[in-house]
Amino acid sequence: MTTFAFVGFGFRAATFHRVAQALPHLRCVGAVVRKPLSVLPSYGAISDCLREARPDFLVIAVPREANPGLIAEAVALGVPVLAETPPAPDLAGLRALWEVAGRSGLVQVAEQYLLMPTHAARLAAVRSGIIGTPTQVQVSSTQQYHAVSLIRGLLGVGHDPAAVRATRTVAPLLDPLDRAGWTGALEPKPATTTIATVDFGRGRSGVYDFTTGQTRNLLRFRRLLVRGTHGELHDDEIVHMPAAETISRVPLLRRQSGHDLDLNGFDTATVTLGGTEVLYRNPYPGTRFNDDEIATAALLDAMAAWVRGEGPPPYPLAEGMQDQLLALAIEDAATTAHEITTTTQPWNRP
Numbered sequence: 377m378t379t380f381a382f383v384g385f386g387f388r389a390a391t392f393h394r395v396a397q398a399l400p401h402l403r404c405v406g407a408v409v410r411k412p413l414s415v416l417p418s419y420g421a422i423s424d425c426l427r428e429a430r431p432d433f434l435v436i437a438v439p440r441e442a443n444p445g446l447i448a449e450a451v452a453l454g455v456p457v458l459a460e461t462p463p464a465p466d467l468a469g470l471r472a473l474w475e476v477a478g479r480s481g482l483v484q485v486a487e488q489y490l491l492m493p494t495h496a497a498r499l500a501a502v503r504s505g506i507i508g509t510p511t512q513v514q515v516s517s518t519q520q521y522h523a524v525s526l527i528r529g530l531l532g533v534g535h536d537p538a539a540v541r542a543t544r545t546v547a548p549l550l551d552p553l554d555r556a557g558w559t560g561a562l563e564p565k566p567a568t569t570t571i572a573t574v575d576f577g578r579g580r581s582g583v584y585d586f587t588t589g590q591t592r593n594l595l596r597f598r599r600l601l602v603r604g605t606h607g608e609l610h611d612d613e614i615v616h617m618p619a620a621e622t623i624s625r626v627p628l629l630r631r632q633s634g635h636d637l638d639l640n641g642f643d644t645a646t647v648t649l650g651g652t653e654v655l656y657r658n659p660y661p662g663t664r665f666n667d668d669e670i671a672t673a674a675l676l677d678a679m680a681a682w683v684r685g686e687g688p689p690p691y692p693l694a695e696g697m698q699d700q701l702l703a704l705a706i707e708d709a710a711t712t713a714h715e716i717t718t719t720t721q722p723w724n725r726p
Contacts, residue, residue, distance in 0.1 A: 378680035380458075381431035382407040383422060383446050384438035387555065388460055392435055395672045398663050402680055405429040422449055433458060433683050435486070440465040444473040451477040458679045460486050462521050462700040463693060470697050474722045477693065484679060484689055485696030489522050490529045491671035497628055497647035497655035498600065498609060502530055506616050506626075506649075508606030516585035517598035520703035521696070527574065527582035528699065530602050535698050535724040539717045542572035542584075542710035553592045572706040584706055614649070626650040644670065694723040 378401060382389045385407045393415070396402045406417040406429040419425040422434070433456040436446050444464045450457045463485055464470045477483050490499055502510055513527045528534075548564035567588040574582040583601075590596045602609040607616030612628040629651050634642030643664055647656040660673055681687030701718055709716040 377401060377403055378433075378683060379403050379405045379429075379431045380433045380435055380676075380680075381405050381419075381425050381429055382409075382416070383425075383434055383436040383450070384442075385409050385413060385416070386437060389435065389437035391669070392437065392672060392676065395665070395669050396676060398660070398665070399673060399676065402676055405431050422446070422453060422455075426453055426455060432456070433679060436460060437486075444469050447473060447483055448476045451480045451482050455482070456679075456683050457483045458486050458675070458690075459483060459693075459696070461696060462703070463696050464700065467701065467704060470700060471722060474693070474697065478723055483693040484682070485691045485693060485699075486675060487522070487525050487691045487696055487699065488668070488671035488675050489518065489526055491674040492667045493644055493647055493656050493658065493670055494612070494628075494630065494667065495526065495600075497630075498602070499530060500655040501609060501614060501628065501649060502602055502604070504649075506607060506614060507602065507604030507609055510602050510604045511579050512581045512583065512601075512603040514583035514585070514599065514601040514603075516590070516596075517600065518591050519586050520706070521699040523584050523586060524574075524582075524699040524702045524706075525695075526600070527584070528702075531576070531580055531582060533576045533580055535694070535721075536576050537718050537720065538577075538702060538705070539575040539715055540572055540702070540705040540709045541715050542570060542706050543713070544710045545569050545571075549587065549589075549593070550595055551589055551593060553594060554589070555592065570706065570710050572709060574702060574706070628655065697721070697723045 393404055396404050406419055406425055407413055408419050408422050408425050412418040434450050435458045437460045440462055443459060447457055447459050464473045489495055510531050513530045515523045515526050546566050546568050549567035550564045551559055551561050569587040572584040587596060600611055614626045616624055618624050626649060628647055630647045631645040633640040633645050643661055644658045646654050648654050660670060675690055678687060678690035682689050705716040705718050
């Protein structure tokens with residue numbers, strides 16, 4: 377049994393808590409919060425929580441402005457940390473946090489997007505070599521550091537400097553859903569679209585396309601494209617050349633149980649390439665998790681295994697910082713209408 381505690385308990389922490397309750401080998405032993413909770417033992421300080429609850433690691437889920445100070449405090453107390461995204465709100469904050477916490481090796485970042493079933497399957501397909509060497513990733517679904525994580529992960533780039541160009545436009549858009557559910561909105565309101573190109577050099581690039589609220593706005597399609605030297609992945613289909621003078625289109629097929637007379641209950645089962653090769657298999661059958669919950673469970677499992685010394689680090693602090701560095705560059709480029717080139721940072725150095 378691996379135990380953990382929260383620092384902060386808002387919307388995101390509540391999701392982690394709900395998921396952890398379905399994982400028999402993980403147990404939440406408390407939360408560091410300002411006001412006592414009814415669902416968990418509550419503590420007024422990290423030191424109190426560590427002394428009394430003795431968690432194996434902390435999940436820090438607080439507003440981005442508070443994140444660096446609490447991460448630094450936990451590291452000073454010698455406890456492993458899974459920190460919500462982003463680890464710091466700006467470049468100065470990233471550098472300062474790395475100075476006090478980077479070399480500790482205690483901090484992981486809760487970046488879950490590449491652990492979602494469809495993205496994990498796409499990553500497996502790309503890594504199989506079916507489209508050759510990936511050269512460009514285009515993402516239009518999620519914002520800032522999450523989108524950058526998808527671009528960097530699918531493209532396979534590390535911490536290379538990048539040249540960023542971006543523009544913003546504003547247009548009306550109906551906003552039918554938000555975090556709380558249906559909004560009841562009947563009239564469009566102004567929404568900002570940011571489009572950026574990120575040039576990593578050596579023929580590798582990313583395209584970032586995000587409209588305000590797009591993560592939850594079902595009136596906008598989610599789009600993902602990975603271009604390679606020998607083919608292309610577009611959402612859930614791949615075009616490639618399996619033999620000489622032969623062009624083939626292969627679907628990524630997702631199987632969900634619970635439809636029609638499948639009485640096993642609604643659940644994600646697998647994602648296959650052309651219905652034959654399994655790219656992804658849900659490790660949590662029977663839990664009825666949605667995609668974000670599956671990714672969150674995988675992240676918690678990976679964190680627990682790492683803390684026990686039984687697995688690799690799930691998403692090291694340096695990776696989360698690089699995602700945020702590029703996200704900040706995209707915003708700066710859009711605001712200034714100038715090209716922004718990222719430079720080597722302390723976390724890029726061996």
